[in-house]
Amino acid sequence: MAFPDIQSFMALLESRGELLRVREPVSRDLEITEISDRLVKKGGPAVVFENVVGSDYPVVMGLMGTRERTALALGVHDLDDLAAKVRALIDLKGSGGLMGMLGNLPKLRDAMNLPPRRVKRAPAQEVVWRGDEVDLSKIPVLKCWPEDGGPFVTFPLVITKDPDTGERNMGMYRMQVMSKNTTGMHWQRHKTGTRHLEKARTKGQKLEVAVAIGGDPALIYAATAPLPPIPGLDEFALAGYLRGQRYPVVKGLTVDLDVPANAEFILEGYVDPQEDWVVEGPFGDHTGFYTLPDRYPLFHVTAVTMRKAPVYPATIVGRPPMEDAYLIEASERLFLPAAQLIIPEIVDYHMPPAGVAHNLVVVSIKKDFPGQAYKVANGLFGLGQMMFAKVIVVVDDHVRVNDMDAVWREVTQKAVPGRDTLTTRGPIDVLDHSSRGWGYGGKLIIDATTKRPEEIGSPKSSREAQAQDTTPETFQPRARTDLPTFEGVLDQTQTPDGYWIVTLDKTRAGQTRDLAAAFAAHPAAAGIRHLLIADEHTDAHDPGDVWWTILNNIDPERDVWLEGQLLAWDGAKKLPEEGFVREWPPKIVMDASVISRVDRMWNVYGLPEQWR
Known part of the structure; x- marks a missing residue:
């Protein structure tokens, strides 16, 4: 296939019974999110929304919404095969004479597939909008969650070039649509795009940017991959290696950047480092919480190119598990x-x-x-x-x-x-x-x-001296049901393997410290090693929900401490009275009205009951 792309992958999934089509009108404002979230969380199929209100273009969701589909998208039987593929490449032999060196040829041939291949014509440039023709509202960009600041592009492949070295970078950074021809550009301080923008600022230049939407699923994955800083290794190279062929690119029409020839849409434009940054957000993020408004650069879209009949691929992030x-x-x-x-x-x-x-x-x-x-x-x-x-x-x-x-x-x-x-x-x-x-x-x-013996018998610090001195081999976990009450405790349980889980409606400073001290001194602490304190919106009987909340809500140095023989984890919200100066964000919850509408329309949309 000359241009493996989203639509060819959709056809493959449909032939395998792993893609559904919804032909009834569906809103891009929250409703697509609610349907897609249910399908992903239950291991359901990908879905194409063919009739999106206010747009002529269909939306496809969940293309890589299972482990098996992700492996299929990356051209392997199982995701574990990716490790074997890389291990074979890096295990080049330098001995064994001529025959030993010849044994490297298949591996080196794989490596030679890394550089992208420039083409002159591309499906991604069949239709062109320039200047005043640009109108991002015509593209079915989703508003995913109720408190989101607006619609966000969630699967963008953002391409920039280092102003000094010309080195290319592609990353996936969310983009809030601000107007018909501008978006935010969520370049965080550690991201390569931020470094490129700073270099452009020092040179007094605008930074050219191209944003691809769609393309080979392997390239979409590559834009998310944490690539090591190896010369010549970029996202196009990784996609080429995964595919076993050089990735096709075409020069942008208005920017001096290579873009994926097989994308569905390309947004071309610039970021001006001399401009004031704009307020972006809130956004229901991959943490499962909203990230609150902050300032980020503004991306000006000067041209949009696309296929004659494009599909808009999107994803949603939020409370795990997600795509x-x-x-x-x-x-x-x-x-x-x-x-x-x-x-x-x-x-x-x-x-x-x-x-x-x-x-x-x-x-x-x-x-x-x-x-x-x-x-x-x-x-x-x-x-x-x-x-x-x-x-x-x-x-x-x-x-x-x-x-x-x-x-x-x-x-x-x-x-x-x-x-x-x-x-x-x-x-x-x-x-x-x-x-x-x-x-x-x-x-x-x-x-x-x-x-090892040295790890058990080593001298103890004052902190360690408080710890339980029994060896792990003699630890006997025990769960009890006669648990104490405490101010604000909504629910609690002990697990057979030594965890005490508490959900707490926290209303005052120091409440979690007081709770930990009281519980550590109680007889019910015998046979327990960890006290997990979660917020009032957590299900104490769902370990995944508990750990998701705890891990999001702790700074370990401040919120994990030894209380008697217990390791206390404070996963409750932090208050200004405790010195926490930032606003505490809410967890992502869908509007009840949207949930109700999707429940009513599920069968109308032709969606199977097992994924409701």
Whole structure:
């Protein structure tokens, strides 16, 4: 296929019974989100909305909404095959004489597919809007959540070029539509686009920008991948490697940038670094919370090109699990060999959906010496975007890192609070609403590996002296039902593996500290190692909901502490009276009226009952 693209992938999914079509009119204002969210959370099919109110173009959602569809989109049988593919490439042999070198040829042929291929004509430029013809309202950009500041482009492939080196970058940054020809550009401080904009500012230049919507699904994935800074390796190269052929690009019509020849839409324009930034947001983000309004650069759209009959691909982010969980898992598999090359004792790692990519990393290691868990965790904190990780749990090599029940059992059995937990500081994702500062906060390492004698008998610090002195092998978890009451506690439960979960309606400063002290002193704390305090909107009996809330709402240095023999996790909201100066954001909740309408229309839309 000369131009593998979204529409060819849609046809493949439809032939396999994994794509539905909704022909009734549907609103791009919240309604498409509600339908698509239900389908993704229940492992349902992708869906095409053929009749979007106010637009001539259909919307497709959930193309990579399952692990299997993501693997299919990336051209592998299973996502684990991505690791094998990269491992084969980096395992080049330099010995064995001529025959040994010839054995590298198939691998080198794969590497030669990396540079993109320039073409003169492209489907993405069949229709052109210029100047006053540009009207972004004609494109069915979605308003995803009730408190969103407006409609947002959620699957954009944003292309820029370094003003000094000419090096190309593609990233996926949300874009709020501000007018018929402008959008926000959500370039955070750590992003490459921000560096390119700053260089343009110092040169007194505008920064040319192109935004592709659609293209080969492998390129859409590549725009989300945390690529290492290797010369010549960019998102087009990664997509070419995954596809086994050079990626087709075409020069933009009004910008000096290469754009995907097989995209559905291309927005061309510029960002002026001399302009004042504009207020963007709120936005229901991948954390499951709203990110609050902030200022970002303004993107001016001077031209739009598209196919003759384009489809608008979009995704939604929000309370996990969402489609982005499978893109994150693809990156896990793809970059596992590179992580193992740098930190050889790593067996596997996983970023579970409840951790929304950066809040929790579970890593299994082949342990050979004391302190190795901390060595690995600190090494991970230094690897690219892994610097944003908030909590790292290290387990033995036999533990399946994606079995979270097993992981949390290992934590209570093998990690003594205070002795085997360590807090530190570092960069934090700027979307983290709970950190001590913007993009900066606490981190937690939990060593849940089998302990060496040196790790059990080492001298204790004053903090460790408070910790439970029994060895993990003698720890006997016990769950009780006769639990104490406390101000603001709405629900609570204890789990058989040593966790005490509490949901709290917090109304005053210091309430969680007082609760932790009272509960730690109570007889019900016997056989418990972790006290998890979540907010009033959490289901205490749903572990995924509990951990999602806790991990979002903690700065480990401030909110995780040893209280008697318990490790207390304060996942309740933080108050101004406690020195928290930023506004605390709400969790994302869909409007009841939209939920009710989708319930009424489900059968009218022709959607199967099992995914309602």
